[in-house]
Amino acid sequence: MPGRRIRLNFVNLFLWLLGGGLLAFAAYGSFLTLIEGRIQPNQWQNLIVAGVALGSVYALIALGYTLVYGILFMINFAHGEVFMWGAFTAFFAATALNDAGMMASNPVLAFFLVLATSMLVSMVVAIMLERIAYRPLRGAPRLVPLITAIGASLFLQYTARGFYGSGVRAYPDYTIFDGTISLGFLSLSVKQAVVILAAVGLMVGLYLFINRTRTGRAMRAVSEDKDVAAMMGINVDRIIVTTFAIGGLLAGAAGILYTLIFNQVLFFMGFLPGIKAFTAAVLGGIGNVIGAALGGLILGVVEQLGPNLFLSGYGVPSPNQLKDVIAFSVLVLVLIFRPSGLLGRKENT
C-alpha cells in the first residue's frame, strides 16, 4: 500500500502476529487434511457448491444491512427478523397452495406466488420498521437507533411467535426442484442451482437499479450527503423508505431461497442468518453493495469448507461444531488486515 505509513505499535504487532498465526494454522491444517486424502474431490466440490448456495442467501440479506448503512449509517439489527417474517408468512401461502393442489398442477406459478408473498410481507415489515421504530429517532445520537433496532428485533421475533406459534414448521416439497444437474465435472442439485441463479439475478437487478435509474442515483446522492441531496430537490424521506423497501424485498426473496434449501421455518430462524449476513456485510465493507455480495459468498464457502479443511487434518473431534468459530475468525482476520472490510472505504475518508 504505497503512501500509507504503517505504525508499528504494540497492538498492531500483536494483531498482525495473531492474524499470521491463524493463517499459518489454517494453511498447515489444510495441508494435513489434503495429505490425509480421506475426503474425496467430489465431496470438496459438494461442500463448495453448498457454500456458494448458502453464501448467496447470506449475500441477499447482507445487501439489506449494507443499503441501510450506506444511507443512514445505522445498523438495522432487526433485518434478520424481516427475513423471518417473509419466510414464515409465505409458509402459510405455500401450505394453502399445496392443499389446493396447485403445487402439483402448476408448480412454477405456485413457486412465484409463494415468493411474491414472502417478498411483499418482508417489504411491508421493513417499511413499518422504518416508519415506527427508526424515523422518529432520525436526529438522535447513533447509539439510540442501534438499541431500538435490537428492541425491534425482539419485538418482531416474539410477535411472530405469538402469531404463528413456537414450533418448527416444514414447507411442502417443491417436487419440480428435485434432482441434480451435472455440468461436466460439476454436479449440483436443482435447488442449489435455483438458489444461486435467483440470487445472482436479484443482485444484478439491484446493481442496475442503483446505477442506471433516477431513484438509484438519488439513493447514491443521499448516501453521499443527505443535506445537499435535499437541497437538490430529492425527497430524502422517500429515498430512505425506498431503501428499506428494497432491503425488505431482497430479504423476503432470501427467505424463500433459504426454505428451498432447509425447508423449515421457526420464529427464531432470523437470528443466526441475520448475524451471519451482518458479518458478511462488514467483511465485504459495510456500505458497499458489491462488498456485501462478495462477503456473503466468502462467508458461506468458508463456513462449509473451513471445519473439514482446516481442522480435520489436526484430528480435532467433531470439527463441524466449530464452523461458526471459523466464520467469525475470518471476520477478525479480515478486519486485522483490512480494517474497513474487503471493499470498504479507506479508514480516514
Place this chain on the structure above:
Amino acid sequence: MQKYMRWSGMLVVLMLVLAACQSDGGGASEEPSSDGGEPSASADGGSGSAADCDADEFGCIELAEGDPLIIGTALVITGANESLGLDSQYGAQVANSLRPEVAGHEVEFNFQDDGCSTEGGTAAARALVSEENIAGVIGTSCSSAGIPAAEILSAEGILLVSPSNTAPSLTAPETHEPFYARTAHNDSIQGAAMAQFVCEVLGLGSAATIDDGSAYADQLAAVFASEFQSQCDGEITAEEAVTVGQTDFTGVLENIAADSPEFLYFPIFVAEGALITQQARETSGLEDTELGGADGILTPDWLAAAGGAADGVYLSGPDLAFSGDFYADEFLPAYTDVSGESEPISVFHAHAFDAYNMLADAIEEVAFTDGGTTYIPRTALRDAFMATSGFEGITGTLTCDENGDCADAKISVSEVVDGAFERIWPE
C-alpha cells in the same frame, strides 16, 4: 466516526454471539434456605409430630384446611420440542383428573417451561422454588434442563421426578442429586438396545453418530458407540457433533460420508433431527446408509418436519405396547379429553402419569394432620419416594433404586413406514 461505528458494531456482534453461546454458569448459586416450613405447631404446645418437622432438614410443607396441594411441572411446552413436554403434561393432567385429591387436599399445578435447555431448566426451577409449599415437581423433559433443575430443587429439599430425562449422568452415583428421581428409562439401556438392534437385526457393522452437545444426545450417542463396539465388535467411523439451532449440516455429513458408514445414529431433537434426515438423504456417499434416531424425535412433529425423507428411519424409544387394558380403555380417552389430540403427541405421557401417582402415594404415606393442618416433612417424602417398590403403573412395575432410577425400562424400535411409526422390534 465511522470507525467507532464499526467497532461498536463488532462489539454488538460479539455480545450477541456470546449471549447465544453462553451456557449457564450460575446454576450452582444457592439461596439460603428459607422454607415456609417453620413448624407453627410448636406454637400450640408442640407434639411428637411437630418434632418430625423440626428434625427434618428441610422442614415441612404445611397446608391449612382447604389449601390446595401444589405440584409443579417443568416441561418443554413451547418451541420446536413442545410436543415432548406437552405430552408429559397431559399425562400428569390425566392422572390428576382421576385422582384430584391427595392427602385430603385438592391438587393444583404450577406449569413451568424447561425450554429444553440448561437456561430454561434453571429458570423453571427458580420459579418453582419461589412458590411456597410446593410439594414436588414433575419434570424436566430434557436432560440438559434436568441437571441444573435437580441441583436447585435439591438444595431446597424439593423432590423432582422426571418422566422423560434419560441421560445416564442424572442417576449416576457420583452426580446424582439427592432429591432427583425418574420414571423414564436410563439411556445406558436405550443405547445398548439400539446397538443390539443395529448389529443383530439389521446386521450392520459400521456406524457414525451425531450429537448436538446436549446432555441427552451426547451421553446417548456415547453409550451407543461404546455398546456397538463392545457388543458386536462394530466399527465407529465418526463421532460428530452439531449445535442446537444449526440448519446446515452439509459439512458434518460430507465428513461422515468420507468413511461411508452403514448406519448413522443421531439421537437429537426435532428441528435439527429433521434437517439431518433430509440432508443425509441428499448427501452422496450416504445413499446406502441406514438412519436412526431416538425418543427425542419420536413424535409426529418430527415426521411432519422431515417429510418424505423420514421413511425408513429407525427410532428407539420407550415401548408403548403396555400390558393391561387400562392404557387403551381409560388412559387414552382421558388423554384425548384433556389435550384435544386424537392420539398421543409423544411417548412419555404414561411415564408422567406414573410419576404423578408415585408422588401422590409418597405424599400420602408421610403426611400427617395436626389441628386441621396437614404437614408433609420433605426429607421423609424423598425417602418414601425413593423406597417405592413394586409400584404397579402403566409403564410396568416400578421400583426405585438409591440413585432415583425407578423405571421398568422397556425399549422398542420403530421404523417409519409411509409417514407413520411402525413398531418393529422386539417382536
